[in-house]
Amino acid sequence: MPLTIDVITLFPRMLDGFLAESILGRGIGAKRLDVRVHDLREWTTDKHRTADDRPFGGGAGMVLKPEPVFAAMEQLQTPGCRRVYLTPDGEPLSPAIAEELSREEHVIFLSGHYEGIDQRIRDCVIDREISIGDYVLTNGTLAAAVVIDALSRFIPGVLGEEKSLTHESFTGKLLDFPQYTRPAEFRGMSVPEVLLSGDHRKIEDWRHAQRVEKTRKVRPDLLKQHQT
Secondary structure, eight states: OOEEEEEEESOGGGGHHHHHSHHHHHHHHTTSEEEEEEEGGGGOOSTTOOOEEOOTTOOSSOEEOHHHHHHHHHHHOOTTOEEEEEEEEEEEOOHHHHHHHHTOSEEEEEEOBTTOBOHHHHHHSOSEEEESSSSOOSBTHHHHHHHHHHHHTTSTTTSSOGGGGGGSTTGGGOOOOOOOOSOSEETTEEOOHHHHSOOHHHHHHHHHHHHHHHHHHHOHHHHHHHHO
16 A cells, blocks of 8 residues: 555645656656645635634734644544644654654645644644754745655655665765766766775775765764764
8 A cells, every 4th residue: 555645735736846756756656655735725614715814912924723724634634644744843854754654554744834833733633743954944835845755765666776775865874975977087087996996895885984074074963873
């Protein structure tokens, strides 16, 4: 059975091209996952299709109303599904979280917008809150796209070469090593000799050393985690 993903958003068309292209598009075409995108306004009941309102207590911006979100969740959810809210103040996305979500049968993503969502939504119909970084986006649909892409790579058959997962950045808490391809010489710049040697043990040792060095320079916090 493919992983079923529902995305609830005010901007469903933002995902059209994203879901149709590249590895993710092929994964959907091969029925490894089934992604369904829903306009939150489908669950509004007034003639203006109102999904947001001003916050109690004052302040800038608008807040998503509880009525349409509760109605959407209650219609879409299945027993045991995971209901995820994408928000800057959620737990940081990591490979472990992406892999965990990839093993679910059904995930519902709620995209935050404007100043956020009514707290009663978070209290009652959300199981997990995830952030893709310490910054604010125009809306959570972009964040949903990122999480879907990250988790899809852990679904068997989505990646063309499963081995690639073992050498990606952040696997083992180290950044990736430098990659080279033909030609071996370009504008006076040569590929490291070790990569042309055919000695797989030396190549793996070189790549590991490069990962450690890059992580030390760019993300020393990850190196500390790796050493522990």
